[in-house]
Amino acid sequence: xxxxxxxxxxxxxxxxxVRLMNEQSTELAARIGTPLEIGGIAVRRTGRVRDTxxxxxxxxxxxxxxxxxxxxxLVVEVIGGIEPARSLILAAVKAGKSVVxxxxxxxxxxxxxxxxxARDAGVDIYYEASVAGAIPLLxxxxxSLAGDRINRVLGIVNGTTNYILDRMDALGAGFAESLEEAQxxxxxxxxxxxxVEGFDAAAKAAxxxxxxxxxxxxxxxxxxxxITEVTAGDIVSAQAMGCVVKLLAICQRSxxxxxxxVRVHPVMLPREHPLANVKEAYNAVFVExxxxxxxxxxxxxxxxxxxxxxxxxxxxxxxxxRRAGTFAADGDDDSVLAVHPMGETVTRYHVALDVADRPGVxxxxxxxxxxxxxxxxxxxxxxxxEDAQLVLVSHQAPDAALARTVEQLRTLDMVRAxxxxxRVEAFQH
Amino acid sequence: xxxxxxxxxxxxxxxxxVRLMNEQSTELAARIGTPLEIGGIAVRRTGRVRDTxxxxxxxxxxxxxxxxxxxxxLVVEVIGGIEPARSLILAAVKAGKSVVxxxxxxxxxxxxxxxxxARDAGVDIYYEASVAGAIPLLxxxxxSLAGDRINRVLGIVNGTTNYILDRMDALGAGFAESLEEAQxxxxxxxxxxxxVEGFDAAAKAAxxxxxxxxxxxxxxxxxxxxITEVTAGDIVSAQAMGCVVKLLAICQRSxxxxxxxVRVHPVMLPREHPLANVKEAYNAVFVExxxxxxxxxxxxxxxxxxxxxxxxxxxxxxxxxRRAGTFAADGDDDSVLAVHPMGETVTRYHVALDVADRPGVxxxxxxxxxxxxxxxxxxxxxxxxEDAQLVLVSHQAPDAALARTVEQLRTLDMVRAxxxxxRVEAFQH
Numbered sequence: 001x002x003x004x005x006x007x008x009x010x011x012x013x014x015x016x017x018v019r020l021m022n023e024q025s026t027e028l029a030a031r032i033g034t035p036l037e038i039g040g041i042a043v044r045r046t047g048r049v050r051d052t053x054x055x056x057x058x059x060x061x062x063x064x065x066x067x068x069x070x071x072x073x074l075v076v077e078v079i080g081g082i083e084p085a086r087s088l089i090l091a092a093v094k095a096g097k098s099v100v101x102x103x104x105x106x107x108x109x110x111x112x113x114x115x116x117x118a119r120d121a122g123v124d125i126y127y128e129a130s131v132a133g134a135i136p137l138l139x140x141x142x143x144s145l146a147g148d149r150i151n152r153v154l155g156i157v158n159g160t161t162n163y164i165l166d167r168m169d170a171l172g173a174g175f176a177e178s179l180e181e182a183q184x185x186x187x188x189x190x191x192x193x194x195x196v197e198g199f200d201a202a203a204k205a206a207x208x209x210x211x212x213x214x215x216x217x218x219x220x221x222x223x224x225x226x227i228t229e230v231t232a233g234d235i236v237s238a239q240a241m242g243c244v245v246k247l248l249a250i251c252q253r254s255x256x257x258x259x260x261x262v263r264v265h266p267v268m269l270p271r272e273h274p275l276a277n278v279k280e281a282y283n284a285v286f287v288e289x290x291x292x293x294x295x296x297x298x299x300x301x302x303x304x305x306x307x308x309x310x311x312x313x314x315x316x317x318x319x320x321x322r323r324a325g326t327f328a329a330d331g332d333d334d335s336v337l338a339v340h341p342m343g344e345t346v347t348r349y350h351v352a353l354d355v356a357d358r359p360g361v362x363x364x365x366x367x368x369x370x371x372x373x374x375x376x377x378x379x380x381x382x383x384x385x386e387d388a389q390l391v392l393v394s395h396q397a398p399d400a401a402l403a404r405t406v407e408q409l410r411t412l413d414m415v416r417a418x419x420x421x422x423r424v425e426a427f428q429h
Numbered sequence: 430x431x432x433x434x435x436x437x438x439x440x441x442x443x444x445x446x447v448r449l450m451n452e453q454s455t456e457l458a459a460r461i462g463t464p465l466e467i468g469g470i471a472v473r474r475t476g477r478v479r480d481t482x483x484x485x486x487x488x489x490x491x492x493x494x495x496x497x498x499x500x501x502x503l504v505v506e507v508i509g510g511i512e513p514a515r516s517l518i519l520a521a522v523k524a525g526k527s528v529v530x531x532x533x534x535x536x537x538x539x540x541x542x543x544x545x546x547a548r549d550a551g552v553d554i555y556y557e558a559s560v561a562g563a564i565p566l567l568x569x570x571x572x573s574l575a576g577d578r579i580n581r582v583l584g585i586v587n588g589t590t591n592y593i594l595d596r597m598d599a600l601g602a603g604f605a606e607s608l609e610e611a612q613x614x615x616x617x618x619x620x621x622x623x624x625v626e627g628f629d630a631a632a633k634a635a636x637x638x639x640x641x642x643x644x645x646x647x648x649x650x651x652x653x654x655x656i657t658e659v660t661a662g663d664i665v666s667a668q669a670m671g672c673v674v675k676l677l678a679i680c681q682r683s684x685x686x687x688x689x690x691v692r693v694h695p696v697m698l699p700r701e702h703p704l705a706n707v708k709e710a711y712n713a714v715f716v717e718x719x720x721x722x723x724x725x726x727x728x729x730x731x732x733x734x735x736x737x738x739x740x741x742x743x744x745x746x747x748x749x750x751r752r753a754g755t756f757a758a759d760g761d762d763d764s765v766l767a768v769h770p771m772g773e774t775v776t777r778y779h780v781a782l783d784v785a786d787r788p789g790v791x792x793x794x795x796x797x798x799x800x801x802x803x804x805x806x807x808x809x810x811x812x813x814x815e816d817a818q819l820v821l822v823s824h825q826a827p828d829a830a831l832a833r834t835v836e837q838l839r840t841l842d843m844v845r846a847x848x849x850x851x852r853v854e855a856f857q858h
Contacts, residue, residue: 016720020576020577020720024576024578027578027643028575028576031575031643128573134577134718134720134721134722134724135721135724136565136569136572136573136574136724139568139569139572139573140565140568140569143565143568143742143745143746144557144565144568144739144742144743144746145565145738145742146457146460146741146742146745146746147449147453147457147738147740147741147742147744147745148449148563148738148741148742149453149456214456214460272708274706274707274727277703277706278703279701282723284725289563289738290734290738291445291449291563291734291735291737291738291741292562292563292564292728292729292734292735292738292739293563293728293729293732293734293735294711294727294728294729295563295564295565295726295727295728295729296713296725296726296727296728297724297725297726297727298703298723298724298725298726298727299721299722299723299724299725300721300722300723300724303722305719305720305721305722306720306721306722308720309574309576309577309718309719309720309721310573310721311576312575312576312577312720313572313573313574313575313576313577314573315576316572316575316576317572317573317575
């Protein structure tokens, strides 16, 4: 009694899923306890002959009929985007099929609807591939840490931006030329907006936050800043502090535990932090949990094979559940926490000011910090005369107070320019 | 209808499990769908009053009666060691209880017996805490990568030795003084044999190999060398090559896929390798999989809280299974591969020779390599006259050929001493 899989989409990831299912059919059957069989593949056009070695009869353009067909057990959705993926997944779930999806956009926008539907129908919805590609991350967050309390998640979840920032750090190159290099090498798309403006990372941050805090979070809740304004000067400033610049997705519980903040923006991170050593287009997610302490998960964030590996891991899991006649209800959102706005999130700022090199500058600057209730952790002057720069790192304070401080610094006579502003992250304790 | 947990052992980990179960009872009940209740705690002596806030009636010295008591659903074993842990676990399994254990020694010695018993009885046996403490690692290997093919696992799985080697690297200190420091700080035990001689890492290597390759491996199959002979000179040699010395557990599929090699020994690892940046007593496991590519899992390897977090994650998983009336059969050892001896394992050697500073030395040395069929990757001379040293790194070759090469080098007239011999690991491809 083979389990029948319907595949929605047969692009880079989908065709790799087919290849792996064929190549490893014996091992997979042994691990599941029953063979897997491809019951059908929905594509936009069946005209093109596909190099899958599969019966052409399996291909169909009628995805809706495929996902509701009585003999189908599992549906694998690798189309991406909101529609028609959402309607297809909901129809599949209502028809009693378990679903594997890699669709971060959909989960970040409409995760609750889909999870509720799956729970009501008593089927599985697994989505390991939606965040950080092949890195086994979501199930560990959901399952292995189910007995723990997660306080913070810091993630490098976008390979394109990590590649660009890594090149800027290694070569002293600017953003524009690093982006061009990334595009030439296939690490960035010709329209890089979703990556460099942080939209992709924000969707993943929403998914991570929901799993980490057992509370509903959507992409709209995520404060988002991209890396387009990161300059070679920022990188140099970071290096002078022993830091590296990374675009992080940060999901953080407030100190009183009553709310969470979720955000994506560039940060300066100390080089001894494990995330600082994540190079090129790799992804990594760093978790701070009450009992487990510091954890990190590292690996390839994208690509056909890694994503297909994650999809297939999910397929095996839900196939085993099917065979056992059970399903793993996704943890209910048992603690509905408020998502607090960015202004209330506690952060630290690194600020570099081009200043007049004369007495009284530091006093004037320090007064602005004090007036906003922000303490200065350390300050140093670099250069002299025309090149004098004052570099300040604050203690933790609400982001709004820090932003206001920077605004007021801009208006000081003695400050010629705000050369660099960036948040600083470190270990929480 | 609460699920009843029997706890075997109430030391550092056990009492932390109790504390977490009490503190998070509401969250845990929500995640499982039913409350957890401690049904009994087996200890060696009930005399001492324990600060658990629990009814003293729960404590018993009769562990066997506790694990077979009809109202018990789950058994958590944190006694450690082979007996009585083995008998208690087997009795519990036969009585239909699911089991969580952190017992690496038992699993590495008798894993097959225990897994077979669990499969026959239709119960769960989970053991996330047995390797790398709180790092969610075993279930990702078992579940998330179930659709992939793992080629190699490299692990820093012993915090004590990593701490010692990290100090030696950072301070140029010797082994003995670094061990003393580790003991003073509680990172090493007063009898450090199990750690520094690699026994602890070997047990974990056996468990990792079994999960990675779906094949039975026991501690006796693991080639083991500790770190007691690592010198400050080795560390300096490693640094000169841009490497760091780490004690690694290495589980590797042979090139033809027909056998596996499992070993624990010190290696020189390039500083750009993610494992090279694992500092202090942290653990990390690096996985090379066919489709997923390179993955790393990082976190605290020991300690009461991290271990208890891992135990509790397992408790939640098997409690959910219980409630669903199912169990997650541990992957059958579907591919019974041979474990090949160390001599057949393909490795690379770094060798530093104190040599006479005169013509013909390199020719004589190179001839020994050639006679054993070993290619030299690079060679450099350091120092002059009395201090002349020849440093050679080989290409990959069977370990036996490399060991033989070193033996023969020792007999050369022109070689005054073999100053340092260590295997070198890098990325596989």
